[in-house]
Amino acid sequence: MDIQILIDKAYEVIVNFGPKLIAAIFIWIIGSWLVKKALKAITKLMDKRAYEVSLKKFLLNLIGWIFKIVLILVILGTLGIETTSFAAVLAAAGLAIGLALQGSLGNFAGGVLLMIFKPIKVGDFIEAQGESGTVKEIEIFTTKLTTPDNKEIIIPNGSLSNGNITNYSTEPLRRVDFVFGVGYDSGIKETKDVLFSVVNAHEKILQDPAPAIHLKELADSSLNFFVRVWVHKEDYWAVNFDVIEQTKEALDAAGIEIPYPHQVEIQKQE
Structure with missing residues (x-):
């Protein structure tokens, strides 16, 4: 049953x-x-x-x-x-x-936005959150940068996506700006000719856009000349260092003085 x-x-x-x-x-x-x-x-x-x-x-x-x-x-x-x-x-x-996980979710959302809209990518040299370096890795929650002196910087994606980012690698060309001061006894045309000879002789400086040199300022102890040249982004630092060194040599060779602070000692005879 x-x-x-x-x-x-x-x-x-x-x-x-x-x-x-x-x-x-x-x-x-x-x-x-x-x-x-x-x-x-x-x-x-x-x-x-x-x-x-x-x-x-x-x-x-x-x-x-x-x-x-x-x-x-x-x-x-x-x-x-x-x-x-x-x-x-x-x-x-x-x-x-x-x-x-409110903070972590903010970083996650920032990581998603960075990966979807791609304001930066691996290999870009950027400046953000007071730090600068080459993007090493973009993860879900953080982004890793390698600084020029080989330090690793880890930035949370939440603050990175909500802050200002300067990307130096986006455009193929970069402008290098210089200011050179010479003594008031120096001729303006002569000085500009020397500066043009330096930038025109450098093989990594582009002629289109053309280099520009102008008298920028009548300072207290010097005539300040503004020099602006364009280069490929990978040549930025090489050109920056080369032009500074070669300009000093060219001005010395032309007998054009580069002012520097002087200290005058006055002795009072009693």
Whole structure:
């Protein structure tokens, strides 16, 4: 008699629950197939837009988990399991995690923005947050810079994305500015000729845009000449150092004085 009751209950469960179970299995199979197709389509879109590898992996994992959670909720609903409380628990957990990781989420959002809009990329020389260096790595939460003296600077992406960024590598050309002071006894035309001879002789200084030299200021003890030249960005520092050194040599050779502070000692005889 007990066996018959168990058989009847099992039959009742199969009749009532069987179609739901079959439907749940069918939804899981079809849903998993659709998730894979959607992820492949999203991957192609990211590849087409040249997303950063780290950002692409993170977003694909995040989207994949969201799809799976939605699919599981649909399957639970199909089986007749109440999902409202489950969704509420997930929402509460998400809110608690968001409040606890508020700063980290800001850095994460900044990292996503940096990787999507790409104001900087690996290899760029930038100045941001009071630091300057070459971008070594852009991660989800931080960006690493290597300074000219080979130090590593780690900047949170939240502050980096919300602050000013000077990118010295975006444009192919850079302008190098100099100010050279000469004595008031020096001729203006003669001085400009010497300065032009220096910049025109340098092979890395471009002639288009043409170099510009102007008398900038009548200072207290010197005539200050403004020199502006254009170079390829990779030649900036080489030209900067070369022109300073070669200008000093050229002015000395031409007999043009470069003023410097003098100290006068006055002795009073009693």
